[in-house]
Amino acid sequence: MTGSRPGPPHDPAESARGKLKPEHYDYFAGGAGEETALRENEDAFGRLALLPRVLRGGGDRDTRVSVLGRDWPAPLFVSPTAFHRLAHPDGEPATARAAAAAGIPLVTGVAATTAVADVVAAAREADPEAVVWFQLYLQPEREVTAELVLRAARAGCSALVVTVDSPVFGTRTRDLRNGFHDLPPGLAAENMRDLPGVPPGTTRDIAMWPAGWDDLARLRELTDLPLVLKGVLHPDDARAAVDRGVDALIVSNHGGRQLDAAPASVEALPAVAGAVAGRVPVLMDGGVRRGSDIALALALGARAVGVGRPVLWALATGGEDGVRQALTALREDFEQVLALCGGLRPQDLTADQVVPRGLPYPPYGLAAGQGAPPHLPYRLRRGERTW
Ligand SMILES: Cc1cc2nc3c(=O)[nH]c(=O)nc-3n(C[C@H](O)[C@H](O)[C@H](O)COP(=O)(O)O)c2cc1C
Ligand SMILES: CCCCCCC(=O)C(=O)O
Numbered sequence: 001m002t003g004s005r006p007g008p009p010h011d012p013a014e015s016a017r018g019k020l021k022p023e024h025y026d027y028f029a030g031g032a033g034e035e036t037a038l039r040e041n042e043d044a045f046g047r048l049a050l051l052p053r054v055l056r057g058g059g060d061r062d063t064r065v066s067v068l069g070r071d072w073p074a075p076l077f078v079s080p081t082a083f084h085r086l087a088h089p090d091g092e093p094a095t096a097r098a099a100a101a102a103g104i105p106l107v108t109g110v111a112a113t114t115a116v117a118d119v120v121a122a123a124r125e126a127d128p129e130a131v132v133w134f135q136l137y138l139q140p141e142r143e144v145t146a147e148l149v150l151r152a153a154r155a156g157c158s159a160l161v162v163t164v165d166s167p168v169f170g171t172r173t174r175d176l177r178n179g180f181h182d183l184p185p186g187l188a189a190e191n192m193r194d195l196p197g198v199p200p201g202t203t204r205d206i207a208m209w210p211a212g213w214d215d216l217a218r219l220r221e222l223t224d225l226p227l228v229l230k231g232v233l234h235p236d237d238a239r240a241a242v243d244r245g246v247d248a249l250i251v252s253n254h255g256g257r258q259l260d261a262a263p264a265s266v267e268a269l270p271a272v273a274g275a276v277a278g279r280v281p282v283l284m285d286g287g288v289r290r291g292s293d294i295a296l297a298l299a300l301g302a303r304a305v306g307v308g309r310p311v312l313w314a315l316a317t318g319g320e321d322g323v324r325q326a327l328t329a330l331r332e333d334f335e336q337v338l339a340l341c342g343g344l345r346p347q348d349l350t351a352d353q354v355v356p357r358g359l360p361y362p363p364y365g366l367a368a369g370q371g372a373p374p375h376l377p378y379r380l381r382r383g384e385r386t387w
Contacts, residue, residue, distance in 0.1 A: 013313050016316040017029075019316045019317055020086075023175075024086045029309065031257050032170035032171050032256060032260040033170075035173065039256070041253065045266055049357040050354065052341045053342030059344050060344070061345075063075065063331070067281050068247060075304035076305060076306075076307070078095065078107060078306065079252075079306035080108060081308045081312055083189075085187050086184075092112045092113065092118075093118060094319050095315055097324075098322075098327065099324075100123040100127040100130035102328045106133070107134070109136070110136045113187050113188065113190060115191055120155040120156045133158060135230065137208055138219065140209050141196070144197070145222075146222055148195075159227070160223065162216065164211070168209075192205070192206060231254055233263065233272070234272075247280055249281075250306065253286055255309065284305050285305060285307065285308060290330070291330065298347075298349045299351055301351070307327075311323055313326075
């Protein structure tokens with residue numbers, strides 16, 4: 001746990017710390033600058049409470065959500081995180097098999113220590129229908145970006161996640177202190193191997209550079225795969241992205257690793273969801289650690305939420321089994337919270353059920369779905385969401 005909230009009785013980050021080299025633990029755990037955004041991601045959830053609804057009767061509970069034409073069994077996915085072989089020798093294939101076995105879609109990234117084709121193959125061993133998306137940073141050389149896209153498409157990825165919060169690399173305080181800037185011998189960002197302009201057998205550094213909307217338009221021309229923008233926090237950017245044909249958004253501050261002054265993801269979510277107004281699915285990640293965090297994010301307009309570090313901690317301590325168990329436990333925790341909130345389906349969670357913790361919440365006198373309660377600054381009408 002990195003926020004100030006007490007962790008669960010068993011703290012996965014602490015268990016993982018004992019398994020990892022200190023500089024690798026710090027790379028995974030750390031954030032940018034003073035790590036304010038990192039802490040805030042978790043703390044912001046702690047400042048919100050859920051108002052349960054009562055006497056809503058029973059029926060079959062169904063946690064499925066529809067995202068880009070596929071039914072996901074639960075509103076949960078694995079966010080892209082780099083270098084899984086630093087956490088466990090089995091690396092990304094173990095994560096992929098575990099996520100697929102737990103019924104959770106996986107976003108594998110360009111910074112994986114396993115090539116995308118091998119990650120997708122591993123996921124499909126566990127579930128031939130497994131959903132795998134590929135995350136990339138637009139590269140300054142168009143032919144390099146094009147080759148990455150081609151590899152992801154050939155591998156069977158069903159969407160491209162373009163991370164747009166990284167015009168430059170954030171200041172990772174812990175990495176600077178530890179002098180950690182290279183992977184150990186034998187590990188590499190395998191998707192960057194054998195690219196145009198790179199000598200055969202070698203890898204090239206991943207560039208973080210200030211791409212623009214035109215670069216995104218060129219990517220749109222390169223591929224028919226759905227495009228998902230990751231790292232959107234400003235509602236005007238969200239609107240602009242949807243106007244330009246982006247298929248989904250991920251509200252994210254990159255786990256507090258880029259702009260330290262950025263708001264917590266869950267605090268940025270209502271404004272982005274309001275701006276998008278149901279035109280495309282809005283996903284979010286950052287600080288999600290328990291079922292109630294998932295429920296809060298859904299009530300505030302997310303279709304599904306991603307987890308980053310919890311997967312790394314589970315991989316470090318328990319390998320493939322550990323990841324499967326952690327994802328299954330999170331999924332089950334959400335299902336219980338949904339039931340305790342009086343819901344049968346994810347879309348039963350509505351913004352009027354989110355109130356500030358530590359303050360009497362205002363009497364808002366609105367029936368669920370009629371409009372945004374006055375304690376929320378943005379309109380989040382239930383009818384604006386499509387499921
Ligand atoms: C060690 C680490 C590596 C990451 N690598 C990437 C990456 O390569 N691409 C990316 O878009 N986001 C990356 N992220 C950000 C995650 O996708 C995600 O936004 C974040 O971890 C969510 O917050 P959480 O860790 O609190 O769940 C990384 C995060 C961590 C912790
Ligand atoms: C210069 C790119 C290195 C890989 C980036 C991984 C990442 O996004 C992170 O947060 O770390």
